[in-house]
Amino acid sequence: MPAPLRLRLDGDALAQNWRTLDRMSGAAACGAAVKANGYGLGALEVARRLADAGCRDFFVSNWQEAAELAPLDLTVSVLHGVRDEDMPAAAAGFARPVLNTAVQVARWKAAGGGPCDVMVDTGMNRLGIAKDDVAAGLLDGLALETLMSHLACADEDSAMNARQRSAFATLAGTTSARRMSLANSAGITLDGFAFDLTRPGLAVYGGIPRAELTGAIQPVVTPEAQILQRRRVVAGESVGYNATWTASSDTEIAIINLGYADGYFRGFSDRGSALAGGKPVPVIGRVSMDLLAIDVTAVADIEEGAWIALDFALPDAAALSGMSQYELLTGMGARYSRSWS
Numbered sequence: 343m344p345a346p347l348r349l350r351l352d353g354d355a356l357a358q359n360w361r362t363l364d365r366m367s368g369a370a371a372c373g374a375a376v377k378a379n380g381y382g383l384g385a386l387e388v389a390r391r392l393a394d395a396g397c398r399d400f401f402v403s404n405w406q407e408a409a410e411l412a413p414l415d416l417t418v419s420v421l422h423g424v425r426d427e428d429m430p431a432a433a434a435g436f437a438r439p440v441l442n443t444a445v446q447v448a449r450w451k452a453a454g455g456g457p458c459d460v461m462v463d464t465g466m467n468r469l470g471i472a473k474d475d476v477a478a479g480l481l482d483g484l485a486l487e488t489l490m491s492h493l494a495c496a497d498e499d500s501a502m503n504a505r506q507r508s509a510f511a512t513l514a515g516t517t518s519a520r521r522m523s524l525a526n527s528a529g530i531t532l533d534g535f536a537f538d539l540t541r542p543g544l545a546v547y548g549g550i551p552r553a554e555l556t557g558a559i560q561p562v563v564t565p566e567a568q569i570l571q572r573r574r575v576v577a578g579e580s581v582g583y584n585a586t587w588t589a590s591s592d593t594e595i596a597i598i599n600l601g602y603a604d605g606y607f608r609g610f611s612d613r614g615s616a617l618a619g620g621k622p623v624p625v626i627g628r629v630s631m632d633l634l635a636i637d638v639t640a641v642a643d644i645e646e647g648a649w650i651a652l653d654f655a656l657p658d659a660a661a662l663s664g665m666s667q668y669e670l671l672t673g674m675g676a677r678y679s680r681s682w683s
């Protein structure tokens with residue numbers, strides 16, 4: 343069934359962004375984080391396109407996400423490691439775990455191991471084993487592919503970045519790991535953080551976590567929705583829930599098929615903007631769950647059924663809405679059709 347809202351996805355921009363990040367990674371290989379359904383774009387399509395562009399290392403959160411990619415026969419690492427419940431999936435061999443805890447390491451060894459990655463904590467205190475446990479030999483006997491850690495503040499100029507880098511660098515040569523990996527998208531812009539493999543997510547999808555990437559990274563995603571109704575609002579009348587917008591003069595508005603349940607969050611109320619018939623138009627009133635209103639007074643000939651493109655340049659959209667670029671991408675729900683060009 344044709345959906346009344348769609349994501350226009352630019353496959354060339356996606357591939358180009360990855361190539362740019364690959365180049366910026368220097369001698370290090372460049373992978374891609376495709377967790378959370380490829381940051382909302384559709385993991386299977388994203389991974390297929392990045393594999394065609396030359397990407398060889400993919401990162402997902404859990405085994406459900408890994409199973410979805412199994413038909414593509416890629417090298418997939420599962421960032422959350424392996425629970426008892428995951429062992430049958432892990433044994434099937436379509437992905438390998440990133441072991442995060444001593445319990446996971448023991449579980450993997452007891453099952454006979456096989457290739458794995460390991461996350462070590464260097465100060466974020468999210469997932470990962472302690473550096474001391476590495477020194478104490480916890481990883482001995484593992485078929486360790488990639489030793490990795492994760493940066494807490496790479497999108498800021500924080501002293502923590504250098505602290506994490508040095509903590510990670512001291513592990514070089516102390517394990518049997520074939521490769522070391524530290525940098526996410528923002529980390530790729532920092533000098534000396536690439537090690538052997540980088541793991542960008544956000545910037546592959548058009549997000550810009552640091553100013554260094556402005557201009558180098560292209561937008562990939564444009565949400566579009568159809569006009570359901572065009573109406574005239576006379577001066578003094580209001581629009582939408584809680585009547586937050588009142589017409590100061592007679593106004594032509596269009597109600598379009600998109601709302602906060604589609605990740606067009608309420609922070610865009612009275613602040614967002616769109617392109618209607620090639621002209622910039624403002625969002626007016628509160629964003630509803632499934633609908634929003636735009637002022638189309640300046641666009642005489644746009645009618646029911648016409649498609650409207652929302653302005654969704656990620657850094658601007660994040661600043662306007664008060665959401666992070668990550669939330670904007672991953673919030674785009676299941677009601678869109680996704681159409682790649």
Ligand SMILES: *Cc1c(COP(=O)(O)O)cnc(C)c1O
Nearest residue numbers: 375492526527528541542543544
């Ligand atoms: C999500 C994630 C990434 C990608 O981070 P971005 O900021 O989106 O580039 C890399 N590594 C790990 C461990 C992650 O969880």
